[in-house]
Amino acid sequence: MTQPKLVAGVDCSTQATKVVVCDAETGEVLREGRAPHPDATQVDPAEWLKAWQIASEGLLDDVQALSVGGQQHGMVLLDGDGSTVHPAVLWNDTSSADATAELVAELGGAEAWAEAIGSLPVPSFTVTKLRWVQTAAPEAAARAAAVALPHDWLTHQLAAGRAGIGDLTTDRGDASGTGWWSPATNSYRPDLVERAFGRPLALPRVAGPREIVGETVGGAVIAAGTGDNMAAALGLDLQPGDVAVSLGTSGTAFATSTTPTADPSGLVAGFADATGGYLPLVCTLNAARVMSATATLLGMELAELDEAALNSSGSDGLVLLPYLDGERTPDLPHSTGLVYGLTRATMQPATMARAAVEGMLCGLADAVDALRAQGLPVERVLLLGGAARSRAVQALAPALLGAPVVLPEPGEYVALGAARQAAWALSDADTPPTWSVAVGKPESSILTDTEAAEVRSRYAAVLNGTRPLLTQP
Ligand SMILES: Nc1ncnc2c1ncn2[C@@H]1O[C@H](COP(=O)(O)OP(=O)(O)O)[C@@H](O)[C@H]1O
Numbered sequence: 052m053t054q055p056k057l058v059a060g061v062d063c064s065t066q067a068t069k070v071v072v073c074d075a076e077t078g079e080v081l082r083e084g085r086a087p088h089p090d091a092t093q094v095d096p097a098e099w100l101k102a103w104q105i106a107s108e109g110l111l112d113d114v115q116a117l118s119v120g121g122q123q124h125g126m127v128l129l130d131g132d133g134s135t136v137h138p139a140v141l142w143n144d145t146s147s148a149d150a151t152a153e154l155v156a157e158l159g160g161a162e163a164w165a166e167a168i169g170s171l172p173v174p175s176f177t178v179t180k181l182r183w184v185q186t187a188a189p190e191a192a193a194r195a196a197a198v199a200l201p202h203d204w205l206t207h208q209l210a211a212g213r214a215g216i217g218d219l220t221t222d223r224g225d226a227s228g229t230g231w232w233s234p235a236t237n238s239y240r241p242d243l244v245e246r247a248f249g250r251p252l253a254l255p256r257v258a259g260p261r262e263i264v265g266e267t268v269g270g271a272v273i274a275a276g277t278g279d280n281m282a283a284a285l286g287l288d289l290q291p292g293d294v295a296v297s298l299g300t301s302g303t304a305f306a307t308s309t310t311p312t313a314d315p316s317g318l319v320a321g322f323a324d325a326t327g328g329y330l331p332l333v334c335t336l337n338a339a340r341v342m343s344a345t346a347t348l349l350g351m352e353l354a355e356l357d358e359a360a361l362n363s364s365g366s367d368g369l370v371l372l373p374y375l376d377g378e379r380t381p382d383l384p385h386s387t388g389l390v391y392g393l394t395r396a397t398m399q400p401a402t403m404a405r406a407a408v409e410g411m412l413c414g415l416a417d418a419v420d421a422l423r424a425q426g427l428p429v430e431r432v433l434l435l436g437g438a439a440r441s442r443a444v445q446a447l448a449p450a451l452l453g454a455p456v457v458l459p460e461p462g463e464y465v466a467l468g469a470a471r472q473a474a475w476a477l478s479d480a481d482t483p484p485t486w487s488v489a490v491g492k493p494e495s496s497i498l499t500d501t502e503a504a505e506v507r508s509r510y511a512a513v514l515n516g517t518r519p520l521l522t523q524p
């Protein structure tokens with residue numbers, strides 16, 4: 052019997068590195084590993100390499116191809132020898148809020164940015180971090196010769212025999228989150244790097260969707276890799292009419308598109324995908340960790356919080372704005388969380404648990420509405436990420452998101468998408484291999500449409516009523 056060809060996919064995301072090894076033909080997952088990352092918004096990239104070594108230990112011997120999906124936007128600054136000159140500044144670090152405002156104004160406002168790169172930069176975007184580092188760490192900035200993203204950097208470490216920063220590679224999907232690459236024209240805007248940083252920097256070459264960009268010391272070929280959301284879209288085989296809602300560290304809502312978007316409101320980022328198309332996406336800074344932080348506050352395990360939220364009779368007017376790490380959508384980088392509506396009746400652990408889950412989902416419901424406003428059809432929502440395992444989330448999501456919800460069987464869809472890209476690179480086909488994705492039904496809904504509309508309208512009223520407070524540094 053012939054042995055199946057094996058491919059590996061890596062997800063170097065915010066909280067952990069995850070590795071899956073799959074049958075290249077069917078996508079069946081044969082082995083998995085994971086290792087945590089430090090809990091910080093600025094991280095030495097060497098930590099990702101360590102996590103990769105632990106997560107992939109003993110998994111890769113007979114693997115023929117691999118690919119890296121990575122958290123988007125993180126700024127990795129390198130000197131001429133390829134050494135890092137500053138800790139990587141991650142997508143959820145909001146230090147560049149003032150730099151963002153400066154850059155947006157300098158280019159001529161939101162419309163000008165939407166036209167230039169398909170997105171309005173918020174502090175997550177790498178371009179704003181380039182401006183910020185000039186004043187926050189001028190010595191490091193002075194030594195920088197190249198800028199890369201987390202997946203570019205890890206790919207560079209895994210590729211044997213690369214000569215230096217001139218050999219760095221990226222892909223369309225991840226490049227579209229930098230703020231200096233245009234999905235509509237498929238090209239870099241080096242002028243925007245110079246505007247932000249005051250001088251040019253070497254940029255990774257943008258590889259094609261099924262290109263091989265190197266080889267590991269073990270002889271496995273390395274595919275282009277991509278941003279984590281683009282990899283998840285590939286892992287889910289997202290089709291027109293599908294919207295993925297991912298509840299990991301970030302909350303994201305995204306859909307595939309054959310045409311680029313350019314939303315000057317800044318709600319929808321006009322990203323590219325990993326297949327040659329586009330991936331309009333809305334991202335919040337606060338998702339799964341809203342639930343874990345609320346569990347800590349209430350002295351509960353995550354499973355107890357989930358049970359309490361599910362069995363609560365309702366939030367009874369208690370609203371939790373979940374902006375625990377500041378917020379990106381809505382664009383409120385200086386905001387903090389807020390609880391409104393406390394009475395003796397609502398000041399109960401179960402009501403608080405319910406309000407936390409509802410608050411997190413209301414942010415994502417606004418995200419799905421923003422995609423609708425860009426003309427994207429929302430025929431069904433595929434719910435994924437760590438917090439999609441929560442029964443309360445599953446039971447509240449359909450009514451709050453206003454769409455039928457399906458649950459892809461639990462899995463690491465970013466790593467799976469990266470593995471599918473690796474299998475594609477290994478083949479000589481024009482399209483990625485067909486891997487089936489089994490979907491199941493979520494818990495039964497516990498909110499009527501009328502109740503969901505009330506929850507969302509209270510959330511909007513508290514947000515709008517407190518906006519002046521939430522915008523203050
Ligand atoms: N049953 C659950 N209910 C709520 N949150 C969960 C559950 N299981 C895992 N999580 C949370 O999911 C998060 C990890 O999700 P993941 O999608 O892997 O994130 P990331 O890709 O950003 O690292 C953690 O914050 C974890 O606490």
Ligand SMILES: O=C(CO)[C@@H](O)[C@H](O)COP(=O)(O)O
Pocket residue numbers: 064065066121122123124142175228278279280299300301302303332334
């Ligand atoms: O910034 C974005 C999307 O634009 C985030 O989605 C990051 O890509 C991090 O993702 P997770 O670690 O939460 O998966």
